Amino acid sequence: MRKDFGAKPWIYPEPVLIVATYDENGKPNAMNAAWGGIADDTQVSVCLSPEHKTVKNILASKAFTLSIGDAKNLVACDYVGIASGNNTPNKMEKTGWHFCKAANVNAPLIEELPFTLECKLISYDEKTCRCWGEIINLSVDEKILTADGKIDMQKFEPLIYDPCNHFYYKFGEIAGKAFSDGLKLK
Amino acid sequence: MRKDFGAKPWIYPEPVLIVATYDENGKPNAMNAAWGGIADDTQVSVCLSPEHKTVKNILASKAFTLSIGDAKNLVACDYVGIASGNNTPNKMEKTGWHFCKAANVNAPLIEELPFTLECKLISYDEKTCRCWGEIINLSVDEKILTADGKIDMQKFEPLIYDPCNHFYYKFGEIAGKAFSDGLKLK
Numbered sequence: 001m002r003k004d005f006g007a008k009p010w011i012y013p014e015p016v017l018i019v020a021t022y023d024e025n026g027k028p029n030a031m032n033a034a035w036g037g038i039a040d041d042t043q044v045s046v047c048l049s050p051e052h053k054t055v056k057n058i059l060a061s062k063a064f065t066l067s068i069g070d071a072k073n074l075v076a077c078d079y080v081g082i083a084s085g086n087n088t089p090n091k092m093e094k095t096g097w098h099f100c101k102a103a104n105v106n107a108p109l110i111e112e113l114p115f116t117l118e119c120k121l122i123s124y125d126e127k128t129c130r131c132w133g134e135i136i137n138l139s140v141d142e143k144i145l146t147a148d149g150k151i152d153m154q155k156f157e158p159l160i161y162d163p164c165n166h167f168y169y170k171f172g173e174i175a176g177k178a179f180s181d182g183l184k185l186k
Numbered sequence: 187m188r189k190d191f192g193a194k195p196w197i198y199p200e201p202v203l204i205v206a207t208y209d210e211n212g213k214p215n216a217m218n219a220a221w222g223g224i225a226d227d228t229q230v231s232v233c234l235s236p237e238h239k240t241v242k243n244i245l246a247s248k249a250f251t252l253s254i255g256d257a258k259n260l261v262a263c264d265y266v267g268i269a270s271g272n273n274t275p276n277k278m279e280k281t282g283w284h285f286c287k288a289a290n291v292n293a294p295l296i297e298e299l300p301f302t303l304e305c306k307l308i309s310y311d312e313k314t315c316r317c318w319g320e321i322i323n324l325s326v327d328e329k330i331l332t333a334d335g336k337i338d339m340q341k342f343e344p345l346i347y348d349p350c351n352h353f354y355y356k357f358g359e360i361a362g363k364a365f366s367d368g369l370k371l372k
Contacts, residue, residue: 003331004289005324009224012254012301012337012344013199013357035224038195040233040315047226068198074362075371082365094371103190115198129226138191145189151198151350158198159361160346164337166365171199172358175345176260179268179352185261185280 009035014161016069016077016168019046020099020108021057023085028092028099028108029053032069032081034161036131044119044133050126053085062121063105064133067113071157071170073097076112078168104137114141114156195221200347202255202263202354205232206285206294207243209271214278214285214294215239218255218267220347222317230305230319236312239271248307249291250319253299257343257356259283262298264354290323300327300342 015037020030031054036046044066048055058064069077076095083091092099099108105118119133144156153171160169201223206216217240222232230252234241244250255263262281269277278285285294291304305319330342339357346355 001328002295002325003328003335005326007228007321008324009227009229009321010324010337011201011203011224011230011303012342013201013346014224015197015199017197035226037223038197038200038221038233039231040221041195042193043195044197045225045231047224071361075366078362078364078366079371096371109188117194117197135193135195138194138196139188140191142187142189149189151196151348153348153351153355156198157361160199160357161364162337162339165339167363168361169339170358170361171346172356175257175343175354175356176264177353178264178347180261180264185265185282 010163014163016159016161017046018067018069018077018080018110018113019048019054020065020067020110021054022061022106022108023053023057024060029057029085030080030092030110031085032077034163039132042135043122044117044135046131047129048131049129055124055131058121058131059124061106063107064119064121065102065105065107065109065116066119066133067110067116069159070113071159073112074159074168077159103139109139114144115158196349200349202345202347203232204253204255204263204266204296204299205234205240206251206253206296207240208247208292208294209239209243210246215243215271216266216278216296217271218263220349225318228321229308230303230321232317233315234317235315241310241317244307244317245310247292249293250305250307251288251291251293251295251302252305252319253296253302255345256299257345259298260345260354263345289325295325300330301344
């Protein structure tokens with residue numbers, strides 16, 4: 001038997017995306033966005049309602065970074081999704097995060113978050129809340145890389161959001177290898 | 187130190203989305219799509235290139251279901267991302283999956299996959315490969331629910347894709363509760 005939940009915007013896994021921007025004075029801001037991800041081989045899209053300080057900043061700076069929330073930064077990642085840069089002037093100070101300019105776009109890099117897509121604004125549509133960005137570069141802290149330069153999931157510890165129960169999860173065990181070509185199909 | 191990877195379309199976690207459709211004769215098809223997710227509180231978006239059988243089916247039927255790949259169905263979920271419905275007439279038979287009509291849209295429900303968004307087509311853009319769907323209903327198999335009707339993550343076992351290393355992961359331990367209001371911030 002199946003149960004109908006109605007039109008719920010739930011998906012598993014849901015990412016924890018931290019969008020960081022500069023305001024018109026070069027002051028960094030960051031927020032947590034759940035509804036977004038890779039849009040195609042060179043683009044991201046994120047749902048950002050127009051009242052966000054982040055949206056004002058993106059429209060002015062034409063750029064943003066998209067970092068992945070990780071277990072080490074769980075509290076700060078959660079906090080930037082609750083507090084607003086519109087009415088919390090010291091929002092970023094409270095996170096304890098350090099910012100530097102991203103190498104390739106006019107947006108801040110959060111030094112504590114090891115995995116960051118540097119993006120240029122393609123378009124923002126106030127009606128659909130859809131922000132499209134072109135991926136210019138993926139910047140990864142070497143501390144989460146294996147000796148041969150790949151992402152080490154155990155060092156990275158990206159967060160996963162559970163939209164039904166409101167928990168953050170870590171990645172668990174490997175379930176299998178992709179592109180197995182269905183060899184074990186019955 | 188950080189390492190530049192260039193314009194990589196990588197995100198963590200990446201979902202394993204199984205898009206199921208009917209063709210013009212009512213025959214079910216399904217494929218695995220990695221680049222998609224929740225677009226806003228009532229919509230999903232998925233990147234589907236126009237040559238897919240799935241796209242032809244969606245344009246004709248105006249509907250699709252979006253199910254979440256789970257550990258129990260890993261091999262079949264992986265397989266439907268490799269084989270094409272255009273040149274593999276028995277693609278669905280090989281999965282071992284059973285199909286019934288979704289209750290609310292003109293698209294098949296895969297009985298083995300317990301978590302399914304029933305969606306009506308809003309629009310498809312061949313140029314951007316973007317398929318937008320309106321979430322009509324979330325249909326969940328009771329076997330992955332807790333006694334009080336919530337999603338039980340241990341019963342569900344949704345897959346997570348690792349786009350750098352090409353592994354599927356399971357969810358791991360709970361890292362923390364959302365909306366903690368930054369109580370533990372320094």
